[in-house]
Amino acid sequence: MIRISIDAMGGDHGPGVVIPALMAVAVRRPDIRFTIYGREEAVRPELAKYPKLVDKSEFIHSEVAVKMDEKPSQALRHGRWKSSMWMAIEAVKSGKSEACVSAGNTGALMAMSKFCLRTMATIDRPAIAAIWPTLRGESVVLDVGATIGADAHQLVDFAILGTGMARSVFGMERPTVGLLNVGVEEVKGQEEVKDAGRMLREANMTSMDYRGFVEGDDIGKGTVDVVVTEGFSGNIALKTxxxxxxxxxxxxxxxxxxxxxxxxxxxxxxxxxxxxxxxxDVSRSNGGVFLGLNGIVVKSHGGADSEGFAAAVELAYDMVRNRLLDRIEADLDLFHARNPQVQAQASTKSDAEAGEENQEM
Incomplete structure (x- = not known):
């Protein structure tokens, strides 16, 4: 059985969309079970409409629902321990669930996920990955909003994270990878992007086929299976x-x-x-995956309908079933074993950034 924890209070529609979506997934995935977190007065009436879903789920009352416009820092202070969002994430940390899905406030979900689950040992910053429909099928694009302005080491991390996702979700042995740039020539672009390209070429990873730089129009063409960029340009590309x-x-x-x-x-x-x-139809590709954490967290679009939320839940299901975290950890271990100097440099920077974050909190 694969158990998914659900924040039923997130998004524009809350339980009215979440519960029917879970019923649809339960029909298609007989081996799935849900732990649903939310306010009893809002969730119970919706659950009562689907007796078969009640048999496949556990409901736990939460006192707080994180608001869609709440600042991440406020949500972290006020919603920790008591909110449906925090409780759904914490279930992953405790091992009660294998993945979490929420349509709630993106900033709050990322802040809580990072605080509760922490990043993997060699990861500086998490990334949000999206599945992008293309002329050739689908590609993974990351980061689409978590890290604004990434250095070369972080871009390399994103490439490894995205490769693990493509292998897990698409069933690929060696996905093709490209760095988003203003041109395909090696002399073009910011120094961070050029340095990341050099590092990926020299790494010669067996799990990925690095193809060099790609441009904006290559995303829709499906030129590569994984498109890597930092969160500012990635989010603009997604919204565009x-x-x-x-x-x-x-x-x-x-x-x-x-x-x-x-x-x-x-x-x-x-x-x-x-x-x-x-x-x-954007609902068919709904679900932004928080990669680089010690657990699987999927963010559904806040305005998604039941079909869209169901797609996000099934994405979480597929990543659990196909051992996403194991694949990523194996690839990270291999890369850093071959490039020990990268890990040493990243650790020094990570320690400095952790001190800054603790001061902010």
Whole structure:
């Protein structure tokens, strides 16, 4: 059995979306079990609608629900121990669950996850990875918002984390990896990106096929299986892609209803448009994965419907089943065994940053 802990109070819709999503997943994944955290008065009425889900889940009342607009520092101070978000994460730390899924406040979820689970021994900063639909299928893109401005060592870490995710979720033995840059030439880009590229080439990892630099249009093309960047540019790329998908969908709806002939043409081409809509449906790729932690945490989009939240839960399920953390730890051990100087430099910087973070808290 694979047990997933659920923050039922997160997102724009809370239990009204979360509970039906869990029922859908339970039907498709008979070996899954849920521990659901939330306010009893909000969750119990929804659970009562699905008796079969009650048999596959445990509900635990929580006094606090983290607000979507709450600052991460405030959520960490006020929501620790008592919030549904914290309790769902803590269940992973204690071993009661193997992964956590929440549609709640991203900043709060990251702050609590990092504080509770801690980063892996050789990881400076965690990353948020997204599954990106491409012309060739799907790719992993990271970081899409956790670490703003990454150095070369952190970009290398992200490449290893993303490779582990691609191997786990897509079933690839040796995913192709590229660093997002302003050009594919080795002389272009920031020094951090060029240094990271050099380190990845020299590492010659057996678990990844490093292909060099890629540009923005390569993400949608699916040029590589894993696209690595820092959180500022990654988040902009993600939001731009989501906005472009909605823009195109709006254009198509307007064009198909403009004239009688257009409406007739839509009837004949409905199958093609349905396939296009399915490809552009962001809910099919819903779920940002917090990589680099000592546990699996998946962030669903706050506005996701039940189908979208179910996709995030199934993503967590797949990563547990395919031993994501074991793969990542093995790859990190191999890289640092071959490059001991990298670990020494990273440890010095990590100690300094940890002191700064403790002062902030």
């Amino acid at each position: 892609a989501e906005g472009t998908a909605r823009q195109i969908a709006s254009y198509l709806r307007a064009a198909m209803g403009r004239t009688l002939m257009a409406r007739i043409g839509y009837v004949f081409a409905k199958g093609a448009f349905d396939r296009l809509r399915e490809k552009m």
